[in-house]
Amino acid sequence: MLTRLIYASEPSEALNPATVQNIVDRARINNMRLQLSGMLAFDSGHFLQVLEGPRAGLSELYGRIAADPRHRHIELLEVAPVHERRFSRWSMGFAPADAAHGEVFFRFGGNARFDPNLMSAASALGLLEAMGAASTAVSATKAAA
Numbered sequence: 623m624l625t626r627l628i629y630a631s632e633p634s635e636a637l638n639p640a641t642v643q644n645i646v647d648r649a650r651i652n653n654m655r656l657q658l659s660g661m662l663a664f665d666s667g668h669f670l671q672v673l674e675g676p677r678a679g680l681s682e683l684y685g686r687i688a689a690d691p692r693h694r695h696i697e698l699l700e701v702a703p704v705h706e707r708r709f710s711r712w713s714m715g716f717a718p719a720d721a722a723h724g725e726v727f728f729r730f731g732g733n734a735r736f737d738p739n740l741m742s743a744a745s746a747l748g749l750l751e752a753m754g755a756a757s758t759a760v761s762a763t764k765a766a767a
C-alpha cells in the first residue's frame with residue numbers, strides 16, 4: 623500500500639554540507655532499492671522530510687532514520703495511505719531552506735521563517751512541494767522507475 627510519511631527533526635550538532643551530502647548520497651541508493659521517493663528540506667536548526675512509497679519499505683527506512691544519531695527531537699507530522707506520489711521525480715530531492723524561500727515559508731507557515739514543528743502536515747507537504755517546484759533550488763536524484 624502506497625503510504626506517505628512526514629517528519630520534522632533537529633540536527634544533533636552544527637550541520638555541515640558534508641553531512642547533508644552523505645545523507646543524500648545514501649538516500650539515493652537506499653530509496654531507489656526500496657522504491658521510495660521524497661524530499662528533504664533543511665536549515666541549520668531543522669530537517670523536514672517527506673517519504674512516500676510501499677509501506678513495508680517506508681517502515682524499514684523510518685526505523686533506521688529514527689535511530690540515526692545525526693538528528694534528534696523527531697516529530698511525526700503524518701503517516702497516511704495515499705493514492706499517488708507527489709515526489710515521483712526524486713528518490714531524494716533536497717533543498718536548503720534559505721531566505722530565498724521566505725515567501726514560501728510565509729505562505730505555508732505562520733511567518734517567514736522555516737519552522738516545520740509549527741506546521742500542519744498539509745502545510746508541510748505544500749511547503750515541500752513548492753520548494754521542489756523551484757527546480758533551481760533543488761538538487762535532485764532520479765527516483766526508481
Ligand code: FAD
Nearest residue numbers: 645648649652653669671683686687688690691692693714
Ligand atoms: P551506512 O550509510 O553505511 O551507515 C551505517 C550506519 O552508520 C548507520 O547506522 C548510520 O546511521 C550510521 N552513520 C553513518 N554516517 C554517520 C555519521 N556521520 N554520524 C553518525 N552516524 C552515522 N537514509 C536513507 O536511506 N534514506 C533517506 O531518505 C534518509 N533520510 C535521512 C534524513 C535525515 C534527516 C537523516 C539524519 C538521515 C537520513 N537517512 C536516510 C540516513 C539513515 O538514518 C541511515 O543512516 C541510512 O539509511 C543507513 O544507510 P546504510 O544502511 O546504507 O548505512
